[in-house]
Amino acid sequence: MNRTNETRQPPVGQAEPRAGSSRPAVIVHGVHKAYRSGTLDTPVLRGVDLSIETDQLSVLSGPSGSGKTTLLNLIGCIDRPDRGDLTVLGQQVGRLNDDQLSDFRRDHIGFVFQNFNLLPVLTAYENVEYPLLLARVPADERKRRVKAALDQVGLAAQMRHYPAQLSGGQRQRVAIARAFVKAPALILADEPTANLDSENGAAIVALMRALQRQHNVAFVISSHDPQLKAHADRVYPIRDGRLLPPETAPVRAETAAPSLV
Amino acid sequence: MFSLNSLALPLRNVMRNRRRTLVTLITLIVGEIALLIFGGYANAVVDGMQTGIVQQIGHLQLQRKNYFLLGTGSPVDYGIADYRQVMTEVERDPVLKPLVQVVTPLLQLQGIAGDFNRGVSRTVAGYGYVAGDQNRMREWNEYRFPIEPKKIALPEGQSDAVSLGIGVARTLRLCDALAVPNCPKGEPTARSSGGAAMPDDLGALSEAEAAGARPAADGKPRLDVLAATANGAPNVINARVAAAESLGVKEIDDSYMAMPLEMAQQLVYGRDRPQVTSVVLQLRSTADIDTARARLEALIKARGWDLEVLDYRTLFPAYDQTRALFASIFGFILLLIGTIVLFSVANTMSTVVMERTVEIGTLRSMGVRRGGIARQFLGEGLIIGALGTVLGCGLAVLCALAINSAGFTWTPPNSIEKIPLVVHMFNTPDLIVGSVVALLLLAAISSLLPAYRAARIPVVEALRHV
Structure with a gap:
């Protein structure tokens, strides 16, 4: 919708094919990041090295201020490291300009936010449709995929509802459908259960896990929610901007989910 | 959906x-x-x-070259002698014919109007019109103003009648006779009660031209109009004042006098060949002015006329x-x-x-x-x-x-x-x-x-x- 007249960039943002790929979805090498306040630099990441496999649900875990959201932002290509290399889906994203990064996010990355971040003037259907409009998916295909996505997150009956007419859990389901509907190779979620009660949080965790398994997508979540850690394939603890040795979490029984696309 | x-x-x-x-x-x-x-x-x-201007002076005027700049006080030197031929050609021209609503001659002169025996006079700007044409011009209302066309006060078909601006009528103390509004009462009306005597030659000239300043048979007052002829001699015509009218602007009302074209020509040219100072063209629409002007200029060039085309904006700079x-x-x-x-x-x-x-x-x-x-x-x-x-x-x-x-x-x-x-x-x-x-x-x-x-x-x- 917003890109109607934009010219696509050369395929520098083209990701490597993920199915059956042996390459990691994300490779972080020697990444530093500091935030500047006036003349004061506050280091947030201090030389992080990390490799996240495709087809896995990974959790960046740590207390507030540990740097997990900053690392997630870097992986999501919405921020740039001060130093270090970052390869996402086979693409060295440090080489991309702002428009190329935008296109890369549009084509390969889905986001789920703590505050849902739905567009309040759009219905649930339209919110889920939006990424497909950006990607210029044809109307018939859009309709099919949006309905399937909403059906999959259990909100087919609420597709005409505006975000204000939905509960917190329902909003997060719409957000998850929005992230999955374009079939990205990488989905990032920042504290997706932080604003939900435990029951809704558990349901959202189960939904994300099921969808991740069904679509074999690399799913990276920043959270200190124990439920999420319990569902993760891999947990990466972060403390004071440094990554601690990863934990392999026990995987629970798979949650079935209908086909999305 | x-x-x-x-x-x-x-x-x-x-x-x-x-x-x-x-x-x-x-x-x-x-x-x-x-x-x-x-x-x-x-x-x-x-x-x-624009409506007021075009109703009075038309869209375009053909004048002798430089009359507008130099000749307004010399109608003799800047007259158009063959104006009838010019008008005929304009009226018959295939380009101009559909554009033009009125083509009419105009003779402007400077003179003195007064009742010399009563000792009242004033300079006037005289306009020799064809009254019927002027009335047709005053019907022009391209912008559809909610106004009724106001006929010129100069009567049609009366060769001895003139009309005055209301300011002229006031100055000449014709308030009661012409029902002029806003006339102060109690002002001195004439020299007859003991003012200085009129020069003998002018008084004699006036009497020689007419029967005197007595009212006409219809009760309308009469005036003497004095102007210079081609050879510089003064010429006087005694005319019946049919009416006074307002032209909308006080300065014009204070000097305006309309008279039949023939009267004006007699006044200025005497027994010489009658001329006019302008041929006035009123168009059906102002939008056609450029086309009409271009055609007129082509005609002037083709016929070798010593004329120029002036539009209403040039003639009336206040617009x-x-x-x-x-x-x-x-x-x-x-x-x-x-x-x-x-x-x-x-x-x-x-x-x-x-x-x-x-x-x-x-x-x-x-x-x-x-x-x-x-x-x-x-x-x-x-x-x-x-x-x-x-x-x-x-x-x-x-x-x-x-x-x-x-x-x-x-x-x-x-x-x-x-x-x-x-x-x-x-x-x-x-x-x-x-x-x-x-x-x-x-x-x-x-x-x-x-x-x-x-x-x-x-x-x-x-x-x-x-």
């Missing part, structure tokens, strides 16, 4: 904070109405002025001066309204960007480029601008219809006659199109900076915005 189209998102965003949008819209609407009503009023004044005055006032008002609109829309859009910073971050994270964000906010500013100008246009039209049907009148500066107070918005599209484009452009310009700022917010900062 559910799908978004490219207008849906900005439209819904515009309606998100309805109160704020409404306030901004009201600013635009009031601005648009003010521009259109004032512009329409200025148009009406200028159109009214363009008035237009320029209104244009400068309109420009000033546009500047004021434009400034208000600029800051109003800019303030609204800046607030919108601030309130929707997180949303900007969300859209950017989904892959919307900076350009897309800028276009979205620019589009919202344009939507507000379009809504405001369209609604403003609609309301301005209603206001104009109300004003035009209210029957208001007013007296313009330098005029002594009331004219209808109307608003002309639709004669040309310039006013509506110009004001809409101007305010739309201002709305777009007002949105540029907020839109640019929105596009430049780093994604992470936008997402963190509280």
